[in-house]
Every structure is written in C-alpha cells, then in structure tokens.
Amino acid sequence: MTLSSPVDQLRSLFETAVRTAQPEHRIPDFLPTPPIGKTVVVGAGKSAAAMARAVEQAWPTDLSGVVVTRYGHGAPTQQIEVLEAAHPVPDSQGMAAAERILQTVAPLGPDDLVICLISGGGSALLTLPPEGMTLDLLAGINRQLLRCGADITEMNTVRKNLSRSSGGRLAAAAYPAQVVSLIISDVPGDDLRAIASGPTVGDTATAADAQGILQRYNIDVSPVVLDYLGKDPNPVIRPDDNRLSTTQSHLIATPQQSLEAAAELAQAQGYTPFILGNAIEGEAQQVGIVHAGIARQVVNHNQPIAPPCVILSGGETTVTVTGEAGKGGRNSEFLLSLAIALNSLDKVWAIACDTDGIDGSETNAGAVITPDSLAQARQQGLSAADYLHRHDSYSFFAGINALVETGPTLTNVNDFRAILIEP
Secondary structure, three states: OOOOOHHHHHHHHHHHHHHHOOHHHHOHHHOOOOOOOOEEEEEEOOOHHHHHHHHHHHOOOOOEEEEEEEOOOOOOOOOEEEEEEOOOOOOHHHHHHHHHHHHHHOOOOOOOEEEEEEOOOHHHHOOOOOOOOOHHHHHHHHHHHHHHOOOHHHHHHHHHHOOOOOOOHHHHHHOOOEEEEEEEOOOHHHOOOOHHHOOOOOOOOOHHHHHHHHHHOOOOOOHHHHHHHHHOOOOOOOOOOHHHOOEEEEEEEOHHHHHHHHHHHHHHOOOEEEEEEEEEOOEHHHHHHHHHHHHHHHHHHOOOOOOOEEEEEEEOOEOOOOOOOOOOOHHHHHHHHHHHHHOOOOOEEEEEEEOOOOOOOOOOOEEEEOOOHHHHHHHOOOOHHHHHHOOOHHHHHHHOOOEEOOOOOOOOOOEEEEEEEOO
C-alpha cells in the first residue's frame, strides 16, 4: 500500500486507530442476553451517544434510557435520550444529567437489566456533588487539578471521593438489577476504577488519599470540602459491597487494540512497526524529548529497529501550566517539544492526536511535524521555543498549517503518537 506522502501515511495510521475503537464495531460482541424484565441504558463519556446508538442498532427488544456526553459529541438515537454537558470542567447540565441517570436506575428490580456505557470524559460529565457541597466548589478544584500536572489517576481519586455518582455509586443505585458495563478505556493501564472515575466499579480510594493529593499540588479548597473528607474515611463503594454483586464489566476498546491496528497498517505500508508502549505518562515536553532521543537512535544506529519504520505509542501525558497559558493540548505540546528536540532531523515525520478528536479545549485533534516544520516556522517569524514556553502549541501549528482537525470522533482511547522514519 503506497500513499502520496509520509504525512498522508501518518494520518491514515491515526484514522485506523480511531476506526478500530468505534462503538459500532465493538459493542455487538459484548451485549448480554435480554432480561425477563426491562432493559435500561445509561452512560456517560465522550463516546456515550455513539455507544447508545450502537446498542439500539444491535439490541433485539425494547429498551429505554438516558446518557450524557460532551457538548458537540451527540449522535442520533431513537429510544435512548442523549444529554450534553461540559467537559473537562463540569457544569450544571452535567449535574442534572447525573441526577437523571441515578433516578432512572433506582426503581429497577432483580429481573431488570442496566446496560451502562462508560467512556473517557465521564468523570466531569457525571459530576454530582455530595449534599451540602456546590458544583462551583468541585469545578474550582477541577480547574486547579487540570493546570497543576496531576495525572488522571490522581484527578479521579479526588473526584470520586467528592461525588454521589462515581466510585461504584451508580451500580449501587441500580441494585438489585443486573448491571453490565461496556467500557472504552482512555486511561493508562486500562484500570476500570480510573475510567470515568469508575461509576460501576468498587474502589479502595480513601478520603486520606484525596486529601494527600490536594496537599501535594497545593490545591486551594474550601473548608466545606475538608470537613466532608474528614467525616467519612471511606466515601466510595468498596469492592466487596453486596450492592456490586450483580455487576459485571467488559472492556470493549482499549489503546492497545488501536495501536495494534495501526501497526498492522504500517506493516502493509512497508514500514516496520514498533509499539513503544500503550500507557506512557509524564510531562508532555519531557515525553517529547525522550521520543526524539529514540528517533535519533534509529536514524544514527538502526536501533532498536531500522528504517523504514514507525514508532507507535499511546497513554496520557500531562501539562503543568505556570503563569498565563496560550492555546493547546497535551498532544500538540508533546509534538512541539519533539520538533525542537529533533532540530529538523532529516527523514523523520510525526503525528500526535487525541483519539476523541479534541486536543485540550481547541478544535484540533492534534498536529503533524515534518523535517521542514522549524524552517517553515522561522519563515513565518515564529519561535518554536517561545511558543512552547507559553504552552501555545495550537497557535504555533496553526501558523504553519500543520493542525489535524477531525471534529469529535465519538470514541476515546486516549492519545495516539506515531513517528515515521524513512531510510
């Protein structure tokens, strides 16, 4: 298979990774047997609407339900209501959706079935503060966590300790109905407790864990929050709680599956694929430098593989923001750092995108770089180092016409990175 340019080849790898994780391809194989009683579908996440549509298309009998997804990530459905709310900072629409979902499952009995559709983004979309705590308090904590460099596990530990819908509480609310969770993973390691803060999964996280994270990152919190965490040492649903005894979970799409699909395509394109890892974490800038070092080793020493090759990786990096920040997300920041570290190294191209189609808060999925990217920037009067310092990677790549814009993909298996190296 031959495409017109390395950039086209990289884009085709990303498109394959996304297509592999689409709900319509994954859900039918995991649907349970219809129950004696009702079938109710609930869910939350960036892929919730597309997952609901896939269930409707494959389910043989009547069903009903409600799911919540990010603004702009909706999909047409016939029997399942789709609500939209804010992400990554929760809003009142998400809180109302969480209340609706809990009310929908609460009256069900042992002959009924709940199909719960979970994907990345569900933590913010299914936010429901404890009694006596306002949404503004949680939103403020969320904003600080997003800027301080906390990883997704730390963020979700705090979220689920300050929630009436996460940490197993959704499954507990549905008891004694049967609950089957179909889950698309967007977290390193595919930890069910971390995906959307585990609304149907028991957890051992404690209030002390949440307090430790808040202290570690100097998060400014209200005394109301500290009082709440001090009253109950174990605010989540424990894994051995009987209310979880009727619950089962299935991972239906993972970052590894998408990387393997991209690797298969790379092989067909004539490139040796090398999957570096599906759970790579760390500061985006530092991860970019490390990837550049590996690419240099390939170019200079044919190690760990020889060109023509493609280095693939996934996971979720972080961006610690100090001072005022420009536009951009972790993928474009990684890519800008990579470009600077490569320093126009010949025969090396790269792409980095979020598989949900939105890198951070902008309209792009990510960006691409070529051996000429820094030269193009200099011609436009753009300093790559200055843009990286300001965390303004979106503006940099917009300035050299290198953004990747797909719109919402309606799935989410985290970040996708590919470095293509010609001989």
